[in-house]
Amino acid sequence: MVSSRELASLIWIGVAAIGLSVLLIRSREGRASLVGVLRALAHPKVLVSLLAFFAYISACVWVADVVGAWTSSMLKETLIWTIISSFAVIFASTKADKDPDYFRKAFVAVFGINVVVEFIFGLVSFAFWLEFVLQPVLALLILLELVARQNAETPVAKAVDWLLAGLGFAFLGGTLLEVWSQSGDMDWVLQLRTFAMLVWLPITTIPFIYSLAWVMTYERVILQLRFRLGDERVPTWMKAAVAVGFNRNLHDLGRIRGRGPYEVARSSSFREALDAVRDARRRKQEEDLENAEAAARLQRFAGVGGVDEDGRRLDRREFAETQRALRWVATCHVGWYRRDDSGRYREDLLTILGDISSHGLPEPHGVEMRVSESGQSWYAWRRTVSNWVFAIGASGPPPSEWLYDGPDPPTGFPGSDPAWGDEPFRTPVNWRG
Known part of the structure; x- marks a missing residue:
C-alpha cells in the first residue's frame, strides 16, 4: 500500500517532470537538451547497465529470501530503493577508479547514522496534506543550502542551516511521537528485517559497482590503445x-x-x-x-624558517599552487597579447579569468597584478601562507618572461626593478621543483 508520503512524492515528482518538460519544449535549445538527455538515457550501454543492476539485485533478493532475510512484505521498499539507487550506482561506477579508498569508504558509510535516520523516517508517514506541503519546502531549503554552501559564512547560509536543522529535529520528533502512538500495531519483526535490508542491500551493490567500474575503465584504456594503434583493432x-x-x-x-x-x-x-x-x-x-x-x-617544515642545502625555503606551503596559478596568468597574457590587435597586455585579465582557485589556491586567490601604461610590461604576484612572495611578469612582447621570489613583492616592472634580477628567463631557486 502506498503511504501518504510516497503519494505526495509521486505527485510532486510528476508535477516537476511535467513542468520541466513544458519549459524545455518551449525553446529550440530546451528541446535539444531534452532530446540529448533522453538519448543519453536510452544509450545501449546505459540500458544494459541498468538491466544488469536490476538482475543483480533480483538475484541478491532471491538469496536473501532463501535464507530468511527478506519477505514479499518488503517488496515495495526494495523496489523504491532499487529504482532510486540505480542511476546513483551507475554514476558511482564512473568515478570509483579515482579514489583508491572508494570501496572502503562506501562500506564504512553503510554503517553511518544516515541508515538509522532513514529507517526511523520510513517507519511512519504524516497526514497527506502535511506531507504535500512539507516536501517542496524541504526541497527548496536543500537547494538553497547547496547554493549557500559556496560561501558558508554568509547570513543567508547560516539562516538556511538553522532552518534545516530546526525542521529536521521537528520532523524527527514528530516521527518518534507517531512511532510511539502506533507501536502496538507495528510488525517489529518486519521492521527489523527492513532495517537490516538498508544495511545489506547497499553492501551487495559494492561488488556490482566494482565490476561495472572495471568494465568501464578497461574499455577506456582499450580505446586509448586503439587510438595509439591508428584506429586498428587491439x-x-x-x-x-x-x-x-x-x-x-x-x-x-x-x-x-x-x-x-x-x-x-x-x-x-x-x-x-x-x-x-x-x-x-x-x-x-x-x-x-x-x-x-x-x-x-610540507607538514614537517610548516612554520619553519630558513633554507635547505640547495638554498630553497624549508616552509614551501602553497609554493607549487601559487606557481601554477601565476604561470596560468602568464600563459593567458601571452594568448591575449597575440590575438589582440592592440598589441598590449590586458589590465582586466584577472577579471576575465575569474576564479583561478582550481590551481589549488583558496578563495579569494590573493593574486595581484599590474600592467604598465604602455601595455608592454606587466607582472603578477602572490604571498603564500608561508609568507613568501612569488611573482611572474614580462618586460616586452612574448615570449618575455621574468620570475621572482622573495620576502616582499617587487615594487616595479621587470627590467626596471633590480629585484627581478639582471635578465629574463632566469629560474630562481624556489621556482625549481
Missing part, C-alpha cells in the same frame, strides 16, 4: 596483458595514460605488453610515493 593478447597486468587494481587501471598506453601499443607480444603495463604501474606508484613524501615534508 589484439586480444594486448587486451589480456592489460587485464593481467593490473590484477584487479581499479585505481591503477584508471590512471594509465600518456606514456603507458603508448608503450603498451608499441609492444609486439603478450610478455612485452605485460612488462609495459607493469612499468606504467610502477611509475605511478613511485609518483604516489614522491607526492606522499612531499606532503609529509
Whole structure:
C-alpha cells in the first residue's frame, strides 16, 4: 500500500517532470537538451547497465529470501530503493577508479547514522496534506543550502542551516511521537528485517559497482590503445596483458595514460605488453610515493624558517599552487597579447579569468597584478601562507618572461626593478621543483 508520503512524492515528482518538460519544449535549445538527455538515457550501454543492476539485485533478493532475510512484505521498499539507487550506482561506477579508498569508504558509510535516520523516517508517514506541503519546502531549503554552501559564512547560509536543522529535529520528533502512538500495531519483526535490508542491500551493490567500474575503465584504456594503434583493432593478447597486468587494481587501471598506453601499443607480444603495463604501474606508484613524501615534508617544515642545502625555503606551503596559478596568468597574457590587435597586455585579465582557485589556491586567490601604461610590461604576484612572495611578469612582447621570489613583492616592472634580477628567463631557486 502506498503511504501518504510516497503519494505526495509521486505527485510532486510528476508535477516537476511535467513542468520541466513544458519549459524545455518551449525553446529550440530546451528541446535539444531534452532530446540529448533522453538519448543519453536510452544509450545501449546505459540500458544494459541498468538491466544488469536490476538482475543483480533480483538475484541478491532471491538469496536473501532463501535464507530468511527478506519477505514479499518488503517488496515495495526494495523496489523504491532499487529504482532510486540505480542511476546513483551507475554514476558511482564512473568515478570509483579515482579514489583508491572508494570501496572502503562506501562500506564504512553503510554503517553511518544516515541508515538509522532513514529507517526511523520510513517507519511512519504524516497526514497527506502535511506531507504535500512539507516536501517542496524541504526541497527548496536543500537547494538553497547547496547554493549557500559556496560561501558558508554568509547570513543567508547560516539562516538556511538553522532552518534545516530546526525542521529536521521537528520532523524527527514528530516521527518518534507517531512511532510511539502506533507501536502496538507495528510488525517489529518486519521492521527489523527492513532495517537490516538498508544495511545489506547497499553492501551487495559494492561488488556490482566494482565490476561495472572495471568494465568501464578497461574499455577506456582499450580505446586509448586503439587510438595509439591508428584506429586498428587491439589484439586480444594486448587486451589480456592489460587485464593481467593490473590484477584487479581499479585505481591503477584508471590512471594509465600518456606514456603507458603508448608503450603498451608499441609492444609486439603478450610478455612485452605485460612488462609495459607493469612499468606504467610502477611509475605511478613511485609518483604516489614522491607526492606522499612531499606532503609529509610540507607538514614537517610548516612554520619553519630558513633554507635547505640547495638554498630553497624549508616552509614551501602553497609554493607549487601559487606557481601554477601565476604561470596560468602568464600563459593567458601571452594568448591575449597575440590575438589582440592592440598589441598590449590586458589590465582586466584577472577579471576575465575569474576564479583561478582550481590551481589549488583558496578563495579569494590573493593574486595581484599590474600592467604598465604602455601595455608592454606587466607582472603578477602572490604571498603564500608561508609568507613568501612569488611573482611572474614580462618586460616586452612574448615570449618575455621574468620570475621572482622573495620576502616582499617587487615594487616595479621587470627590467626596471633590480629585484627581478639582471635578465629574463632566469629560474630562481624556489621556482625549481
